Amino acid sequence: MNKHAYYQELISRLLDEDRALTAEENAALQAHLAECEECSAMYRAFAALSDRLGGDLAEPPESLRENVMAEIRREQVREQNRRPFRVGGFVAAAAILALVIGFAPRVLGSSRMGNPPVTAQMAAGAMLGAPEEYAYEDDILEEPETEPEEASDALAENGSADDAEESMYVTMDTEGAAAAEAAQASEEEEDDSYVIFGVTGFEDAESEEDGGAWSDEAAGEDSGISMSELLFCLEGSESELDPELLPVSPTYLIATDAGVVEIYRYRSDLYYYDPMSGILCEAG
């Protein structure tokens, strides 16, 4: 390495502020620049290049972000049509149970929902968008701890029913409902029982090595769905949603021939969403 090459290397380091020069190196460089026109000129030229290259960044066109996000949303819809609850790059270790239950008619005391339903498998399949790929066990869901009769005014305390509705619109998982409706229209009604399916058994996303495996053990606790599990399932996020927005997603979806009814559990109470009035009604 000749003398100039040594100082040129120092110049590089000086410009790139990468590893600062030692006091000795700096002193040597300054001394050399003072006496060597060539290196001094190179330093000026390189510094000028840096100045012209950096800074003064152009504003990206607005269409960039719009197009990126539009394409991503299209891609997400395609993904969801292919695979159930694809969460990030892996399928969450999850169990989706289709459950025929006895308490549904009581929960859905309203005449709006008093219509013959579709089967559990059909409804769940519709929600997942892939009915043929997964087999569901029909279990009898124990009546949840919830006592609908003792429903509190939790929602009312939290604001008007309209507020609740608004929150739901923001985050509600509507694709599943739409899909279920579509499937429903194309299927024959098969029996008179109501169908409710809950979501349970979500493992933490960290266990992605097990990705794609449905968790059998967790599936047993079908009546103990926690809101965080639900949020993870439907929103892909466990804890980052504003609690003010609860209830965020339906705890259960009930398929009837009038459409899919969304049941929300808020605190210990169940509510159903009435699309006619656009408010949450206490169930029971």
Place this chain on the structure above:
Amino acid sequence: MTREQELAVIRRVQRGDANAFEYLVAAYEKNVYNLALRMTGSPEDAEDMAQEAFLKAYSSLDSFRGDSKFSVWLYRIVSNVCLDFLRRQKKRQSFSLSMEDDDGEETELELPDLSRLPEEELEKKLTRDAVRRGLAQLPEDARQILLLREIQGLSYEEIGETLGLEPGTVKSRIFRARKKLCAFLLADGNIPDAFSSSSSRGG
């Protein structure tokens, strides 16, 4: 966005919250776009490449483990997308002042003599436009490494991580890229006379 917030957003996207990706686009679109702009030299191509890079980043985000900076990871994607594009285009009109030897390593360029260039002259002649035209003349790999340093402000180590090179190699390649850029500016007539006369005095 702090690094912690950024990681939280990334985790959200990894868990399926595609909408959260917009935070990352918003945070990096300017740098990504400008990197693509300098690489391709055309606003239209730059937008296409930036979009492609973001979509690639989205679809491979699961492979991002957080052991490097997200920005470094992202710029590598942008950089590679642009390089692929430029190579596909095959309409590169640049010429190289150096020959590659058998090992694919470039032989050293003669350092242009900058010594007669007064500072005021440099200021006047060396406009941003001129530099950008010169940049377009650089071979893509030289342009890439120089831009990672100058536009994105990555360290030698980060560039090495991005390109799979040793930091020492990064440093010498950046140095060569700068020299090359000076040489192109000279050949282009952007910096007349002062640069061009005598050959380098050895030392």
